[in-house]
């Protein structure tokens with residue numbers, strides 16, 4: 001359907017949550033009607049040639065992915081997200097975070113995407129309780145600063161919640177139950193009634209998982225815009241500043257190094273190309289000089305003024321230095337056609353990380369290979385004096401006891 005004109009019908013970009021459920025019904029109804037009329041009036045609509053109807057015809061056509069007109073998406077009702085098997089031996093108290101160690105001996109700016117196994121979409125572990133409590137506190141304190149849901153992606157907000165209500169109880173059966181349209185988090189007893197018109201779907205979705213969520217909508221210019229999301233643990237960026245921006249501007253306004261040259265073209269192509277059955281995943285890392293998972297105060301206030309590393313003070317002790325790494329997944333929702341970007345942060349003290357074989361040397365090499373632009377972007381000066389010598393010392397300790405680099409894990413993101 002024509003997503004942009006649906007927004008015009010709604011009239012404003014942000015609106016009252018009480019109306020959400022009501023509005024989402026017409027959007028779904030229009031969508032269903034398009035699909036229905038396609039199957040019943042095929043010959044009739046094909047024979048019509050009036051130009052004002054051409055957009056409707058576009059929406060009724062089964063396009064090859066690369067020929068799909070910008071901003072159009074025909075709901076794919078045949079595709080059903082596969083139900084995942086239970087995560088092996090998953091337990092809220094004992095399942096450890098997956099040890100992604102997503103740094104190489106040499107740092108390069110790259111999209112670094114890999115195909116994602118649909119079963120592995122959302123990863124939960126024994127940090128869930130900590131993440132969940134922090135998310136609740138942040139949502140309570142920050143309210144609408146945590147989330148956005150423009151008219152363009154109200155349906156997508158409900159759709160992502162629905163996807164999670166189907167995925168999570170199958171993947172983590174000891175954790176969730178979805179019955180009679182009510183999602184329950186079993187260990188906490190929290191419930192989310194999907195028939196409740198006051199339910200904020202994107203906030204509810206974010207409360208279930210450890211990830212933050214961003215919704216990206218393709219418009220008629222072919223670009224992807226941030227039109228919704230729930231961002232409670234961003235670390236270094238502000239949702240309010242990015243809402244409404246297109247992918248390129250989201251990145252250039254954050255000063256992502258080499259964006260124009262290394263990332264822009266590939267990323268825009270990738271976004272267009274992602275289909276319901278071809279999700280992708282990527283991992284990144286940052287060094288942080290405080291232990292705040294939610295917002296790093298080192299770069300400035302979360303709500304006011306400029307943020308950046310320039311004014312950030314230098315760490316004086318290794319205990320202040322943390323490794324922050326995100327696992328980011330990108331997948332297409334079948335009905336709305338909106339892209340869901342989930343960001344799961346893994347966060348550990350450097351003093352823990354260095355206990356793992358190969359890690360100190362590889363991280364040190366990686367940091368030493370940062371070019372000046374990367375150094376500036378990632379706040380190198382705030383940790384170099386304490387972190388670099390510390391890593392060198394730990395690497396030497398490992399080497400002194402005979403660590404064999406021939407046996408270092410080869411595959412990014414290097415699970416230990």
Ligand code: HEM
Nearest residue numbers: 110111113214216226236237250251254256267284330341
């Ligand atoms: C879809 C929604 C996305 C949003 C809202 C988003 C947003 C951002 C933001 C705010 C930053 C700056 C973060 C910081 O400095 O703390 C950033 C960095 C970056 N983004 Fe994105 N991004 C998205 C998707 C992607 C994708 C799919 C890719 C690659 C295919 C990508 C590649 C990068 C890279 C390379 C950086 C530099 C830091 C890093 O290595 O992660 N982004 N992004």
Ligand SMILES: *[C@@H]1O[C@H](CO)[C@@H](O)[C@H](O)[C@H]1NC(C)=O
Nearest residue numbers: 062076077078079275276277
């Ligand atoms: C729905 O998605 C599946 C998987 O990508 C694809 O094979 C099928 O052709 C799609 N159906 C329509 C109507 O686009």
